[in-house]
Amino acid sequence: MTVGNEFGVIRQLCLHRRRRDPSSHVPEHALAPVKESVFLPYISSHDEVRRILTAARSHNGRFIWASMLHTLILMLYRTGSRLGEAVRLRRRDVDLDRGILTIGRSKGRSRIVAIRADLVAALRGYAAERQRLVSDRQRWDPEAFFVRRDGSPLTIVSTSTAIRRLLRRLDIKPPDGRIGPRPYEIRHAFAVHRLTAWAKDGVDIHARLPVLSAYLGPQNVIGTEVYLKATPQLLELASDRFEQHLRSACPPR
Template identity: 70%
Template sequence: MTASELARDAQDFLRFKRAMGQSYLRGEFVIGGFIQFVASHWGRDGGVRLDVAVARWTARIAGRKAVTVGLEFGVVRQLCLYRRRHDPSSYVPEHALAPVKESHFQPYIFSHDEVRQLLAAATNHNGRFIWSPMFRALVLVLYCTGMRLGEAVRLRMVDVDLKRGTLLVQHSKGRSRIVAIRDDLVRELLHYIEARQQLLGNTHRPDPAVLFLRKDSSPLTVKSASEALRVLLRKFGMKPQSGRVGARPYELRHAFAVHRLTAWSVEGVDVHARLPWLSAYLGHLNVLGTEVYLKATPQLLDLASSRFEEHLHHARRPR
């Protein structure tokens, strides 16, 4: 196998993935890095056994998190599986080469007061590119829907149906979904869209047809939105002044999920029966991705413990 042959097969593989409706941009990045690794070690046309190349590429950086290695390995393994369709003898690495271990990462779960604090700061924000009506609407959409930051930033005007109270998230993680929103969020978005129209009139720029605009009427980017949110998190001490530790913008999604589960639990709802609902709403591929929120906060665990203790108290004693 040569790097040139891998590059050719990779293009076929990416066309196949995109024909199935997946953007596969992250996968393309990983595969490109793998091919570059092979080319740098054995040349574009130098032969190498694929099992050797995959093993050395997987172990190329010492001390990496097992979850990260496993996710990248999974992409290259998918490429190998695709190659086997045309060549039954083609090598496919075993999962044991890069086992995906359980992540012990604990997200920062915002309290309701912290969410209100962030919203108040966004409402009064006046930055060079980030303006307050847009920033307030963005924080509300993130917290009230649990959308990923990229999903919210990529919303187009045609994806927003305020008469029906829905937002359309298109082609995220290989699928699309309709997100229903409450009437109070509808009213907030109506106010923002009015301000958005005034902004376009003041800047005399054509409408880029995306929901969230920066102060110069250009489309909001994930990078600028993420940076603006991190500034607020550092301002209120939820994140250190430097480094990657502490709360992240993504934690608004975690807060939505945990607060929803906690509310159901307080109401006496069977949380496990509602998990598939929440899973579909969040755009998870399966309910396993949603179950992790059940142990994300001590409050949920305390509620579960209290319910179980109450159940035991009322249970009949054995004769």
């Protein structure tokens, strides 16, 4: 099964190379058949992510308040967490002294996620505002780390709705229908941007997939390999590196 899935990634790269060089060889699918997903997530550009975060700072919803929404989206993009995982975070799951998040059991397992100092600072700022909001509302302090404007625990439905409206307002998502980017795909943007940065730095992407897989938390590395074919830029970087490898491995006669 592992060989089959690795073969699927290699075949995707060969298919991409054939667009530029029709003589490129593409292995037959039957050599190691795997069921390849036809789904390709929408990958927000760095500029779109910045626009989303900027717009979140001025959000003024009935239940969703600006600082909370901005911090939540920033955390989603910086950690690749699922929306549900972020919403379900409890105060004790967010250890800002050690810079780690404890993600509860999701998709079969729990995990500990290390976070950078800039995200720690953002979460500290939100935590202080959260405490003031709960105190001002004279409510008991809920276990939930992310709370709504009235001090009650955040819900996945209200958060997803707020992010979708944000995407529509920025014309990143069409005004009607279910097509276009979804809140869940902020996670995909994190993964592809991380892989692309590694590729630009000359890192062996395939060797790093298990690291990314452990950080994102899918059942296995196979669930992460979809990101290898998510953007033309990433495929182009992989293709160029493969071509350079071939040239260095085959000296001119």
